[in-house]
Amino acid sequence: MGDGDVTNARLDDNRLRGLYDQILVMRDGPGRTSCPSPEALLGLVRRDGPEEQRLATLDHAMACGDCARELELLRAIEDAGARGGVGERVGAASTPRRWYAPLALAASVLIAVGVAVVQRSGRPGEEDLPRGSSAVTLLAPPNDVRTGAGAVSFVWRPVAGAVRYALEVLDTTGVVRLSAATPDTTVTLTDLRKLTPGVEYRWWVRATDAAGAQRVSTMRALRLRSE
Amino acid sequence: MRKMAGDSGVFENFLTLIGVGIDYDAAQRDAHCMRPQTDQLSAALDAVVTRFAGMVRQVAWRHRLSDADVDEVMQEVRVRLWRAHEGIDGASEQIANAPASYVYRTAVSAALDFLRRRRARRAESMVELDEDLGATATGGPDGTLAAKELAAKVGQAIDMIPASRRPVVRMYLAGYPREEIATLMGWSEGKTRNLLYRGLADLRERLTEMGIGWETAT
Numbered sequence: 001m002g003d004g005d006v007t008n009a010r011l012d013d014n015r016l017r018g019l020y021d022q023i024l025v026m027r028d029g030p031g032r033t034s035c036p037s038p039e040a041l042l043g044l045v046r047r048d049g050p051e052e053q054r055l056a057t058l059d060h061a062m063a064c065g066d067c068a069r070e071l072e073l074l075r076a077i078e079d080a081g082a083r084g085g086v087g088e089r090v091g092a093a094s095t096p097r098r099w100y101a102p103l104a105l106a107a108s109v110l111i112a113v114g115v116a117v118v119q120r121s122g123r124p125g126e127e128d129l130p131r132g133s134s135a136v137t138l139l140a141p142p143n144d145v146r147t148g149a150g151a152v153s154f155v156w157r158p159v160a161g162a163v164r165y166a167l168e169v170l171d172t173t174g175v176v177r178l179s180a181a182t183p184d185t186t187v188t189l190t191d192l193r194k195l196t197p198g199v200e201y202r203w204w205v206r207a208t209d210a211a212g213a214q215r216v217s218t219m220r221a222l223r224l225r226s227e
Numbered sequence: 228m229r230k231m232a233g234d235s236g237v238f239e240n241f242l243t244l245i246g247v248g249i250d251y252d253a254a255q256r257d258a259h260c261m262r263p264q265t266d267q268l269s270a271a272l273d274a275v276v277t278r279f280a281g282m283v284r285q286v287a288w289r290h291r292l293s294d295a296d297v298d299e300v301m302q303e304v305r306v307r308l309w310r311a312h313e314g315i316d317g318a319s320e321q322i323a324n325a326p327a328s329y330v331y332r333t334a335v336s337a338a339l340d341f342l343r344r345r346r347a348r349r350a351e352s353m354v355e356l357d358e359d360l361g362a363t364a365t366g367g368p369d370g371t372l373a374a375k376e377l378a379a380k381v382g383q384a385i386d387m388i389p390a391s392r393r394p395v396v397r398m399y400l401a402g403y404p405r406e407e408i409a410t411l412m413g414w415s416e417g418k419t420r421n422l423l424y425r426g427l428a429d430l431r432e433r434l435t436e437m438g439i440g441w442e443t444a445t
Contacts, residue, residue, distance in 0.1 A: 009438075011440065017401075019378045038338075045411075062394055062401055073342070077331070077335055078335075080282035080285075081335075142402075143404065
């Protein structure tokens with residue numbers, strides 16, 4: 001197998017992204033001597049330090065599956081801190097100390113109620129899933145695609161040992177709007193009436209093997225074009 | 228039951244013999260007093276940690292993050308808050324009224340420790356992850372090898388993109404929308420778009436030099 005086999009290859013965005021997923025898997029591993037420290041990843045999230053240094057950290061993190069997941073964990077905590085109103089109280093029995101504190105408290109209650117609703121109406125069995133794993137590689141449609149409202153074909157790579165796949169399309173609160181199960185690696189959804197054109201949704205695929213073990217894909221954004 | 232009472236009697240005699248007395252009534256009174264305090268502290272911790280974890284989880288879902296990681300960090304947050312307040316009068320009220328910044332700082336510190344511990348653990352254990360690659364590629368052994376070779380070429384082409392644009396291209400290929408790239412780096416939409424397009428042009432040029440065509444929709 002020489003270079004002649006890969007030259008003259010034709011790629012499109014989906015194939016290139018699939019190959020990029022593969023590159024991350026190839027580079028994933030226990031040897032992490034060149035990885036930036038957790039503090040450097042936190043600096044990237046907080047935009048601390050010179051841009052050049054942050055770019056170098058980001059460049060590594062985006063080429064290293066382990067660092068990418070660690071970066072996302074820190075981003076999630078930072079975002080949650082920002083959403084929780086750092087400096088305000090998270091408890092119910094807080095004493096307003098500033099004129100806008102009641103508003104912040106009301107916002108916190110709304111967020112808490114929203115979170116509770118999302119958790120209650122969450123996807124069944126979600127707690128058991130190793131999300132973020134690159135076990136199922138999504139191929140199409142590409143991330144954040146704006147697609148026609150007629151029909152959408154979802155394609156992913158086969159997973160060794162998988163006997164069935166479940167596709168879910170969720171809204172931003174985590175409620176499943178569309179779902180399908182198949183033994184194949186492609187599903188075409190033709191009835192998209194439950195999706196509102198222009199609104200962002202997320203989709204993912206869960207692979208189940210004969211023993212019931214599950215592996216899931218990352219999530220991709222999806223919007224229907226307003227036509 | 229009788230046996231237990233007998234055993235405790237022997238144990239009590241032993242303690243009396245060595246000069247240590249046990250005031251069982253006082254111990255029981257303490258236990259009764261402590262239990263409601265412990266329960267209240269536990270409930271207050273649950274409320275605070277669950278609320279913060281809910282917010283992390285909601286963001287984590289957008290970030291395609293593993294729930295297991297979030298769970299482990301939140302468990303650590305709970306333990307830290309517990310240790311910091313255990314045995315303190317009015318601990319449950321303190322926890323319930325804890326500023327969000329306090330919980331957030333605890334979470335950041337717990338996350339950093341969690342990542343350090345996990346890295347240390349992984350450095351000790353060798354894991355063969357490359358096996359999966361062959362399993363997920365299609366087209367038999369030849370197809371697998373060709374796919375690996377093509378992926379390696381693409382990897383080389385990406386590595387040749389100038390450092391100022393390369394991370395943006397990587398984020399794009401990893402599926403991040405442009406807005407998220409701009410937010411993470413603190414760039415304007417225009418700057419992000421400019422760097423991404425130039426980076427993708429670089430990548431196309433490198434791939435073309437390698438004899439690999441790329442038809443992009445971007």
